[in-house]
């Protein structure tokens with residue numbers, strides 16, 4: 001139809017986006033009611049997810065469908081590793097464990113990357129466009145709550161050093177979505193996978209919420 005694909009995917013995930021924003025774990029984290037350990041555990045979960053997303057990026061670079069989305073300026077794994085070294089110390093890897101929901105999420109990202117590049121786009125969109133948007137709100141709150149240096153260690157994940165103008169970048173990204181090399185049925189499947197991606201994020205938040213219940 002005439003609705004641009006970038007609009008379709010945004011509208012289709014709108015309700016789940018609100019759920020994610022208002023999930024107890026996110027609300028508590030952004031409300032400054034959780035300790036830095038909860039933030040560190042969340043950051044650690046992101047590391048497993050981005051390792052899956054970015055571990056696959058090289059193999060997808062020349063893919064006719066997913067290839068145009070693979071952009072070096074988006075890569076977050078190195079920033080997450082710096083944040084984790086700051087949050088947990090140099091041996092952070094030894095203690096890093098994925099929650100069951102994180103493991104399932106990363107496994108699905110890897111599966112899409114291997115077998116269905118269009119599905120990988122759904123995961124790519126859900127994470128990176130979110131990080132470029134709401135991620136900036138999370139960074140601001142994290143800096144204020146736990147005293148990280150502005151855009152420094154601890155919040156580097158949220159800082160896209162190589163993207164000077166996030167709004168312009170997002171516009172370009174939406175143009176890529178609108179031009180995606182997929183027919184109508186495949187686009188529907190991508191939208192469904194995007195909803196699944198939001199579900200995975202919701203499940204990670206739920207498990208984090210169970211691990212860090214508010215004492216009050």
Ligand code: HEM
Nearest residue numbers: 010017020021026030125126127129130133134135137201
């Ligand atoms: C408290 C947490 C969150 C806040 C405050 C937040 C806030 C926002 C805001 C303000 C936008 C709009 C940006 C714009 O119009 O350009 C946005 C967009 C977006 N967010 Fe979030 N968000 C949060 C959590 C999440 C989560 C957990 C995900 C998924 C993993 C996510 C995925 C997205 C996506 C994909 C977009 C882009 C929508 C589009 O324009 O197509 N967000 N977020």
